[in-house]
Amino acid sequence: MEVVIKETYEEVSKAAAALMRHVLNAKPNAVLGLATGSTPLGLYAEMARMHREEGLDFTHVTTFNLDEYVGLPASHPQSYRTFMEKNLFQHINIQHQNTHVPSGTTGNYRAFCEWYEQRIKEVGGIDLQVLGIGSDGHIGFNEPTSSLNSRTRLKTLAEPTINDNARFFDRREDVPIYAITMGVGTILEAKQVLLVANGANKAECVAGMIEGPITAMNTASALQLHPRCTVFIDRPAASKLKMLDYYLWVQAKKPHAPY
Numbered sequence: 001m002e003v004v005i006k007e008t009y010e011e012v013s014k015a016a017a018a019l020m021r022h023v024l025n026a027k028p029n030a031v032l033g034l035a036t037g038s039t040p041l042g043l044y045a046e047m048a049r050m051h052r053e054e055g056l057d058f059t060h061v062t063t064f065n066l067d068e069y070v071g072l073p074a075s076h077p078q079s080y081r082t083f084m085e086k087n088l089f090q091h092i093n094i095q096h097q098n099t100h101v102p103s104g105t106t107g108n109y110r111a112f113c114e115w116y117e118q119r120i121k122e123v124g125g126i127d128l129q130v131l132g133i134g135s136d137g138h139i140g141f142n143e144p145t146s147s148l149n150s151r152t153r154l155k156t157l158a159e160p161t162i163n164d165n166a167r168f169f170d171r172r173e174d175v176p177i178y179a180i181t182m183g184v185g186t187i188l189e190a191k192q193v194l195l196v197a198n199g200a201n202k203a204e205c206v207a208g209m210i211e212g213p214i215t216a217m218n219t220a221s222a223l224q225l226h227p228r229c230t231v232f233i234d235r236p237a238a239s240k241l242k243m244l245d246y247y248l249w250v251q252a253k254k255p256h257a258p259y
């Protein structure tokens, strides 16, 4: 796992965007895995800026989102489809038919999840997977005790996740309790992974992910098995890392990295 530590959230977002640009320049028809939540907002704003000011082209890019709430139609203001349209897709020249977000309203979840996995395979797999991390260590909605081999499926959200996400809804009771999510196994098959995290409330799960044992109690720790995973974090999120000095040393010895 490569650990990149920046002073501020803005720098984290810019560094992650530099890796994104690097991947898209090398492969203009790349397949991207995308996350929602607060953390990637800075990265998405930076991608929109690079499109606007530098002509970064998304015409041939395909995307797959990690997850969607069950029960929310795509048009719902809190659906992850709406989130993606508002925070990224509307601001870049991606073709709507190339964007995939799991359906929160399908009549047959099992068949839908199989189709989603199949569709990822058909387009050649995910080239770069963007991830955030939940305070309980989840990636996608793979809550603690999720199988580290899991595939896209329906999951029941853990209470800390419902509490964390209540900030987006009028009432806590409005937060859906089920979601469709790519599995940890699905995520590990991406050719490259980029995870962003910021803030002191992520320090513990970030330390578990990078330095803890690989455990289903922190599903992000499974990324230790991934051969090409770069983690971009700010100082507060890095504050519980035992090997902090080592990561900073390695970073200083890589002056030509694109970020």
Ligand code: F6R
Residues within 6 Å of the ligand: 034, 035, 036, 037, 038, 039, 040, 066, 067, 131, 132, 133, 134, 135, 138, 139, 140, 141
């Ligand atoms: C969202 C997702 C989640 C979030 C995580 C962190 O698609 O997959 O795993 O990345 O809950 O959310 P924020 O960034 O809001 O702290």
